[in-house]
Amino acid sequence: MLKLSRTAVKNCKLLSVFKRSLTCSPNVRLSSSLLVSNCNSIKKTFTPINCAGSIRSYSNGPNAVKLTSEVYPNVHRNNHYKKLSSDDLEYFNSILSKQEIMYTGTGNNLQELDLYNEDWMKKYKGQSHLVLKPKSVEKISLILNYCNEEKLAVVPQGGNTDLVGASVPVFDEIILSLNNLNQIREFDPVSGILKCDAGVILENADNYLREHDHIFPLDLGAKGSCHVGGVCATNAGGLRLLRYGSLHGSVLGLEVVMPNGDIVSSMHSLRKDNTGYDLKQLFIGAEGTLGIITGVSILTQPKPQAINVSFLAVQNYEAVQKVFVKAKKELAEILSAFEFMDQRSIQLTKKHIEKDTPFPLEEEYPFYILIETSGSNKAHDDAKLETFLESAMESEIVIDGTIAQDETELQNLWKWREMIPESSQCQGGVYKYDVSLPLKDLYSLVEVVNKKLVEADLLGSAPKPVIAAVGYGHVGDGNLHLNVATRLYSKEIECTLEPFVYEYVSSKHGSISAEHGLGFQKKNYISYTKSEPEIKMMKDLKKHYDSNGIMNPYKFI
Amino acid sequence: MLKLSRTAVKNCKLLSVFKRSLTCSPNVRLSSSLLVSNCNSIKKTFTPINCAGSIRSYSNGPNAVKLTSEVYPNVHRNNHYKKLSSDDLEYFNSILSKQEIMYTGTGNNLQELDLYNEDWMKKYKGQSHLVLKPKSVEKISLILNYCNEEKLAVVPQGGNTDLVGASVPVFDEIILSLNNLNQIREFDPVSGILKCDAGVILENADNYLREHDHIFPLDLGAKGSCHVGGVCATNAGGLRLLRYGSLHGSVLGLEVVMPNGDIVSSMHSLRKDNTGYDLKQLFIGAEGTLGIITGVSILTQPKPQAINVSFLAVQNYEAVQKVFVKAKKELAEILSAFEFMDQRSIQLTKKHIEKDTPFPLEEEYPFYILIETSGSNKAHDDAKLETFLESAMESEIVIDGTIAQDETELQNLWKWREMIPESSQCQGGVYKYDVSLPLKDLYSLVEVVNKKLVEADLLGSAPKPVIAAVGYGHVGDGNLHLNVATRLYSKEIECTLEPFVYEYVSSKHGSISAEHGLGFQKKNYISYTKSEPEIKMMKDLKKHYDSNGIMNPYKFI
Numbered sequence A, B: 001m002l003k004l005s006r007t008a009v010k011n012c013k014l015l016s017v018f019k020r021s022l023t024c025s026p027n028v029r030l031s032s033s034l035l036v037s038n039c040n041s042i043k044k045t046f047t048p049i050n051c052a053g054s055i056r057s058y059s060n061g062p063n064a065v066k067l068t069s070e071v072y073p074n075v076h077r078n079n080h081y082k083k084l085s086s087d088d089l090e091y092f093n094s095i096l097s098k099q100e101i102m103y104t105g106t107g108n109n110l111q112e113l114d115l116y117n118e119d120w121m122k123k124y125k126g127q128s129h130l131v132l133k134p135k136s137v138e139k140i141s142l143i144l145n146y147c148n149e150e151k152l153a154v155v156p157q158g159g160n161t162d163l164v165g166a167s168v169p170v171f172d173e174i175i176l177s178l179n180n181l182n183q184i185r186e187f188d189p190v191s192g193i194l195k196c197d198a199g200v201i202l203e204n205a206d207n208y209l210r211e212h213d214h215i216f217p218l219d220l221g222a223k224g225s226c227h228v229g230g231v232c233a234t235n236a237g238g239l240r241l242l243r244y245g246s247l248h249g250s251v252l253g254l255e256v257v258m259p260n261g262d263i264v265s266s267m268h269s270l271r272k273d274n275t276g277y278d279l280k281q282l283f284i285g286a287e288g289t290l291g292i293i294t295g296v297s298i299l300t301q302p303k304p305q306a307i308n309v310s311f312l313a314v315q316n317y318e319a320v321q322k323v324f325v326k327a328k329k330e331l332a333e334i335l336s337a338f339e340f341m342d343q344r345s346i347q348l349t350k351k352h353i354e355k356d357t358p359f360p361l362e363e364e365y366p367f368y369i370l371i372e373t374s375g376s377n378k379a380h381d382d383a384k385l386e387t388f389l390e391s392a393m394e395s396e397i398v399i400d401g402t403i404a405q406d407e408t409e410l411q412n413l414w415k416w417r418e419m420i421p422e423s424s425q426c427q428g429g430v431y432k433y434d435v436s437l438p439l440k441d442l443y444s445l446v447e448v449v450n451k452k453l454v455e456a457d458l459l460g461s462a463p464k465p466v467i468a469a470v471g472y473g474h475v476g477d478g479n480l481h482l483n484v485a486t487r488l489y490s491k492e493i494e495c496t497l498e499p500f501v502y503e504y505v506s507s508k509h510g511s512i513s514a515e516h517g518l519g520f521q522k523k524n525y526i527s528y529t530k531s532e533p534e535i536k537m538m539k540d541l542k543k544h545y546d547s548n549g550i551m552n553p554y555k556f557i
Helices: A006-010 A012-018 A086-095 A111-117 A137-150 A202-211 A228-233 A317-330 A343-352 A378-394 A407-418 A420-425 A444-455 A491-497 A500-507 A523-528 A532-545 B006-010 B012-018 B086-095 B111-117 B137-150 B202-211 B228-233 B317-330 B343-352 B378-394 B407-418 B420-425 B444-455 B491-497 B500-507 B523-528 B532-545
Strands: A002-004 A101-103 A130-132 A154-157 A174-177 A184-188 A193-197 A251-257 A263-265 A292-299 A306-314 A335-342 A367-375 A400-403 A429-436 A466-474 A479-486 B002-004 B101-103 B130-132 B154-157 B174-177 B184-188 B193-197 B251-257 B263-265 B292-299 B306-314 B335-342 B367-375 B400-403 B429-436 B466-474 B479-486
Touching (some): A086 A130, A086 A137, A101 A111, A111 A174, A137 A174, A137 A251, A137 A263, A137 A292, A184 A202, A193 A202, A193 A228, A202 A228, A306 A378, A317 A335, A317 A367, A317 A378, A335 A343, A343 A367, A343 A420, A343 A466, A367 A407, A378 A400, A378 B378, A420 A466, A420 A479, A429 A491, A429 A500, A444 A479, A444 A500, A479 A491, A491 A500, A523 A532, B101 B111, B111 B174, B137 B174, B137 B263, B184 B202, B193 B228, B202 B228, B306 B317, B306 B378, B306 B407, B317 B335, B317 B367, B317 B378, B335 B343, B335 B407, B343 B367, B343 B420, B367 B378, B367 B407, B378 B400, B407 B420, B420 B429, B420 B466, B420 B479, B444 B466, B444 B500, B479 B491, B491 B500
Parallel strands (some): B130 B174, B154 B174
Antiparallel strands (some): A002 A400, A101 A130, A184 A193, A193 A292, A306 A367, A306 A400, A335 A367, A429 A479, B002 B400, B184 B193, B193 B292, B251 B292, B306 B400, B429 B479, B466 B479
16 A cells, blocks of 8 residues: 655655556445455345344343344334234235245244344344245235235335334334345446346446446445345435435436335436426335335446545544545545544454454544545546645645555455444444534534443443444535444433434434434434424325335334 | 547647647636527526517517417316405515515506516416515415415416426416525535525526535526526426436425425435435426425535537437447546537527627538536546547547637537527527437437428428427437427427327337426326326325415416
8 A cells, every 4th residue: 555644745756656556346345245354144145243242132042133022112013904814825825936925824933034024233123924025016016905905014125234123024014025026127338227126236236237337326335235226215325425426316217016006117218307296206215115116217327447545544523524625626526435434433443353454554543534536547536636635745634644556455445444334333232323414513423422421421441331432424425423332232321322312413403314214213203303394294195105004114204 | 719630630649739728717608698699688687589580470469479378278267266356465465565566457468577477488478467576485485375275376486487388377377486585595615505595596506606616516598597496396407417417416405385385494404314205306396386495405516627618520310329428438527518419400500690609610510519528627638538539530430520729619619509499499489399218219309300390391491381390409318409490380380299299209218308397388298208107196296285276277287
């Protein structure tokens, strides 16, 4: 790696001399499925999290996650929903093949459905006995129509990588998995428009596109497991939003099965269409509460020819903002990621990350920044980044830094950002808050939460329960991830953090969910971000389109 | 201007030698308000269109536009709507100042409201006696609440530059103008987020932003008149969509007054917010049929440091597509516009454009392309464009071309694209179709329409009524503008074109309205683009939120 230093900057030529060419392979960024960590693997493709410690402190046994209904005894099953009967099973068997149904029987042994009943964080667990995995949109239509008539509650499930308990049942809801709806439908290399089934894994879609010189306009850590339909249903943001914008802009059409079984499709190949209300927008971010997304038409982006990654150190959060403004201006059209991490994030990650990923800087600093550029001309991008870094170091905004010189180094730098969520969780548990705040106030939340935890005598060495409250995230999007790493889950920690965090975010006119959604975790807190008239309109919509309330109940609003 | 030639290309150095530096002023692109043409000016700021000829062939007198109700006798006033009474006027006078009300009295003399009753194309004319121009959101809320209770129909009106008759009344609807709601609320140069009233003129917003090193993420010919709220209400696309994406992505929040007077606001400063359904999306492109947009929060873009414009000639439409694919790949992140024009567009424009705007090429060609690049480094952009053009000419895809060498030349090149709409209209009238089509089929519509007009014996020299059917538009967005320039409006031409054009677009899975919306003109044709379930959902929404149907009636769906 090329280390940056003020000496190097003073002799500007040095930078150019040291710089080696970096050729860009199809997969320049680390995919979560490639991560190797200290943890044992739980799921086939997703970042492993079965860590030592008490992450399953709600458990009945050493490997059991406690049921959501036991952890939240105030949430009751709505008896408006019918319980699954043998007639229902008979119907599902009549329209689906054996490969499309998983049923545990009526006993208490739900283990074979654990992967479907439990969320990725092992924080929520439902009690569904039935998973349906239909292979066609028409079958989904038949299923929903039947469930609606019979008042059987349904949870749509994509890759089940949700972080707010939205993709697993709370009680005995039927799980409707999109796993078997996983075909690329078509791709037009001239317009860059991709049409695919909702169940296509994001990484598979991206790999397919890369073979055709394009990329998916969204990237995130869970790409090895999450579905294209799932990222739309949750309006995922991720690492490329700064460059390619939100899914509300890039999704061109959706195919959706409504609760009554109607198939509503706007799966066209058009970048512009102003004929009537843009209905598809309602389903982007609705977390499967209005209908099930079964197909996606999306504008993809040309594959960048060159990628650079730089890892920088700054003295304080004010400097983070200064570097961001400077990068927006000087790197402008080639800036593709601007991530920041605080010292505590990196300290946690150091304990957890594999030993063959050396920390890129010699010393520790209060804040770190990862900048990625993507462009069509390597020499131009190098020159822009070099000029930018020289001036940032000369003016002493940036105090230390390094630039990746090959793909391995590039991946290693990304790893220091991408391993933070896992590192926060691996020592017991984690309380995750994903919030939007005006940029100037972004980091203040981490500071007040640390203060609050100290005052409550919860933060410190064992046996105190909280290890650290760390902050990192997508500065470019005003999106902070506050992770409170704990040695165990406890109501005392939860009550110290909530609703305090939501109240603080609300007082700064932020959003209590920047990209993770509401799900089960935040459904009671929407009023911290949304006004009464807005919530009323949402309830109206939900009631209007899902009058029997069968879609993903106990969540959202 | 720097002329491109294959000789120049063969001796590559020549290009570099000839190239002079082009410094970029704050207003590099031609604003419509600066256009000077052969026409007399009608409105203060918008492109003049009061041309000689029979554009007002529906007129009762030399300067009168015929009433919509007379031209479309099958459309009847809905007597469910109350007629304006003295009590109503008394109420409006009680909440508004004199500057906020224009009332003609009950007589037939509507002239003083012509600017509000007539659309920009002089094709539609309503009969409203009352224009309300409230200065606050609260007053708009009171007005709508009253109108809803009293069943008084309302037409929201921004800059009144709509092209499908959406912004003027059909009968006696009250016009609610946003003209007096025109303040910038705040701008944050760090995040680039602008909040403003809906009635701010687009060009004013853009000028304000340029003073703060930013630009509005949308540009269009009507910028001198159209309102920020209006472009959101119509989901305008314009010239920068290729680069900055659609308003569904860049609008971060809206303040909307609902038909019952409720003020629903999501005017936050957040780039990401996943708490509940994204309600604001419903109002983007709804043409004021669900509520009135009164405030807009939008992500703006850093002002480019360098802009290049090149005007190229190619032999056929296939070559247009080839150049587009090549430009997307090689100009990639700096490509900010890719417009095409056919030979007939330019021939029409040559007759109309002022004499101090020489045609940039020596010969005529079947197709022309205008490429704009915007970036942060002039030298890099020049190098990219140069390499791109050299290879395009060497491979003989591009057969002639020129690059602007200073701002005047740059504006002149843009003029050849921007004057086409006006030129199509100035000899009598124009039938405008703004459609989306898959790229490969985009130009075929112009060919079949010309064929159809010849077969109907309508196209040719006077006295035949049609001068030419020309095609141009935003290739980057799959958006074709088909303009049928006529010597007069006639039912024979209209019946030859409609529904033929819509049927053809539908057969190619296109959209009958790419960016202009449905309005009055296309309301009956939505089923050519949208399916029954979609239309049903839209009608549901309309009924749900505007149960008395007071918002912009006789339009949309």
